[in-house]
Amino acid sequence: MEDLKTKFMKAALKETQKAYEAKECPIGCVIVKDDKIFVRAHNLKLTKSNALMHAEVIAIDKACRKLGDWRLNDMDMYVTLEPCTMCSGAIIQSRIRKVFFGAYEPKSGAVCSCNDIFNTEHGHNHFVEYEGGIMEKECSDLMKKFFLEMRDRNRRDTQENGN
Amino acid sequence: MEDLKTKFMKAALKETQKAYEAKECPIGCVIVKDDKIFVRAHNLKLTKSNALMHAEVIAIDKACRKLGDWRLNDMDMYVTLEPCTMCSGAIIQSRIRKVFFGAYEPKSGAVCSCNDIFNTEHGHNHFVEYEGGIMEKECSDLMKKFFLEMRDRNRRDTQENGN
Secondary structure, rough: OOOOOHHHHHHHHHHHHHHHHOOOOEEEEEEEOOOOOEEEOOOOOOHHHHOOOOOOHHHHHHHHHHOOOOOOOOOEEEEEEEEEEEHHHHHHHHOOOOOEEEEEEOOOOOOOOOOOOHHHHHOOOOOOEOOOOOOOHHHHHHHHHHHHHHHHHHHHHHHHHHO | OOHHHHHHHHHHHHHHHHHHHHHHHHHHEEEEEOOOEEEEEEEOOOOOOOOOOOHHHHHHHHHHHOOOOOOOOOEEEEEOOOOOOHHHHHHOOOOOOEEEEEEOOOOOOOOOOOOOHHHOOOOOOOEEEEEEEOOHHHHHHHHHHHHHHHHHHHHHHHHHHOO
């Protein structure tokens, strides 16, 4: 039988597909409570023309509204890519218990690649646990495809414009 | 004549009063474009039962919606307290040009007190400038009052409960 980590990361991966179809960088996320999916979200930054609309921020917003509380103490997050600084900060603010992420983000990952936010954030008696590299290949495959296609599109556009 | 920095920080201070009246930690913020106030916001975390509802995040959300763009390139933020990790990350994500803040936050300020987010964030060709300590005393006075009153209230509650 599939373990829970795989099950929840697969649900986050389903969300990446929705982002991809919307021409967004394909990042997906679910928040889990009592071993059940509480909310699902995917990146909507371009669709909403809003810098805040990362999958993790949308998921936290949905979870707070659904629960009617700013504290998501006993909830875990599954996200396909290592969170950035904003999202890591939002995870701390909402008191999420543990973050499971898929692919590492060497350019802007704030959990362990470029920073160590969960261990360096002060002023809170709350420490977020984390585990990276879950279904890493599956989580990075669609992102790689997305960026290759974007590069091709940009190249074509440049050629068509005669530059 | 009053300089622009003082004018905009006074506008942010007006927002703290609204937060205080709503029994929120009194933090206020304005975002400025072309030397005019573009949006105003104050902390609404408890009112909205939502961990994301810091003044800065609400202001960025409003500004993106109003502009119809995720990039707030030529805008500056005035906020009464040094931003936390989440808000500093949101400032980077939205490409805000410069942050002016009032009081330093020794316990969780991510700009210069506990962290150095604007200088350590990688993966973006965008560096946010900042200047702290603007109208510092005025910005911290209402916060001090708020925390003293909260402490008194908690003490009274404890005594009334006979503990």
